[in-house]
Amino acid sequence: MTHEPELTSPVDLCLPDGRLNPAAVGWTRRPLHTANLRGWGRAKRWEYWGIVTPAHIIGLVASSLDYAGVHSVYVLDRATGQESATEAVVPLARAVVLPPRSGAGEVSVRGGGLEIRIGQRPDGTVIHATGRGVRLDVAVPLPAGHESLGVVVPWSSTRFQYTVKDLGRPVHGELELHGRRHEIGGPDAFAVLDHGRGKWPYAMTWNWAAGAAPGRAIQLGGKWTDGTGMTENALFVGGRLHKIGAELRWSYDRSDWLRPWRISGDRVEAEFHPFHEKVSRTNLGVVANETHQCFGHFTGWAATGDGGRTSLDGLVGWAEEARNRW
Template sequence: MPSTHEREITGPVDLCLPDGRLNPGAVGWTRRPLHRANLRGWSRAKRWEYWGIVTPRHIIGLVASSLDYAGVHGVYVLDRETGEETGKDAVVPFARGAVLPDRSGAGEVSVRGGGVAIGVRQRPSGSRVRALAPGVLDLDVEIPLPEGHESLGVVIPWSSRRFQYTVKDVGRPVRGRLSLPSGEHEIGEGAFAVLDHGRGKWPYRMTWNWAAASGPGLALQLGGKWTDGTGMTENALFVDGRLHKIGEELTWTYDRADWLRPWTITGERVEVEFRPFHERAARVELGVVGTETHQCFGRFSGHARTDEGAWIDFDGLTGWAEEARQRW
């Protein structure tokens, strides 16, 4: 069976035309980062790097972003044993000092301000991620890129002037250390990392769903709402690092009055149940700009179908599912 109606891009391409509009030749999906996000000017341009790290003891989230009018950076840690959350958020006017390269996996990411500093050194062999928020955390990890490991890159075309390029890289190995006020923790066996690299020009209002999960030899990347009606999706199954692109829009069912009730994510090639064990709620209000995110951590069960039509069963994949509502 064909894996998807969507076009696979196999060579380097610029995201934008010289006048700043979307390059039609950039619309498609990739197995490794091939897009150069040559965004021009302001006009609702958004750039971010999000790294999520899941270990047997902790869940860590790091965000470095430039939203034109502000840099919104943050660090977060959940202790899975105690349920304790710690974190630090910073808003830097006009994203002063933020360095966010135009290619995923190349160059250096650097943001600083408001008591938060995040740096990522990206190389062909992998990335080194450093984050420091005094009194909150000190993180130093290596995230290797295994040979043959694939990631999902997608361009979502709302219009010629509103579009988003995302790379979702799920199930990367990670090793290093996490220092918290409560003590030092080694990161290695049983841990994985997820990258969300985003570059684009967004409408003022948008809602999205995102789920990412990983386990031995398997990983899931699923999205919804924000891609509906564009002809593109950000859905994929990874088996031993190989991407199986899922081109259909999926149905997400969950209870907005009780985020910890089970979620379902379904389609012709996906039947997933997600059982949360913790909800992280985050809100940012900056006048006419605001965001509300409910990110639930938990375990996934069910099955998904490969490009060849085989159903792959999974039970106990760990990760998260979220709903984010943006005014930006």
């Protein structure tokens, strides 16, 4: 178990000299941190939106690694298994706009045949994205009382990460895929946000699992938070966050990513059953990434703070391992 403080007031992520603000370390139920990062070379900023519908899974990445902008638009046709992807690496992160507050301001990136624009307002988010053969226009409302998990993970005073994981958001709009239009909406369509701002070590591995269904969602992480005193684990029931303050055990087969994954620990006994593996690899010498992101269904349970168990059966989402040198 960890002993994680809950923060309830707005706070700057960094001190004036660019080091981690000790008062920023903790977790929140809504975005309260301003990522006033300073310096160049180790700062990482990104917005990842994952959208799940009965017919498609969509992933959007807008990011700055300082020396490059790394962006992508990805669509999986769940019926056929066909992937459509546009990826771009933009030197020195030119034309990248990533605001310091989650849920406020405009996100904008373009290059390499793709464009992503994200408008963030107090009542929700509007997303427009284009790639080769893909156009997406959706709205992601923010329901009243909906909570998200914000966490600051401190490796040291100069290496730290602020993340917001916002799960189970309703989404509606339109996807155009290779000339065919698909309406997005209904109770089985949802969006997940991963907002990240921080200064990272050169090499890092992480696990991330996220799944949702009407009224329920699970957010689980591992490896990258181990030993920091913080976790990014939470159960959401009816939009209410139940923080899970414990490091979890992850078990999966790196020689067969489509075998079931198991994630267990205090208040969590989850299995993840993949139906598709998405592989991403980048090797630019000193900079490299390998990510195995599996899409699938969850079974098992997670418990609220008072011990009540919530079934995870039927949640749809993903589990991944990412290994980075950056």
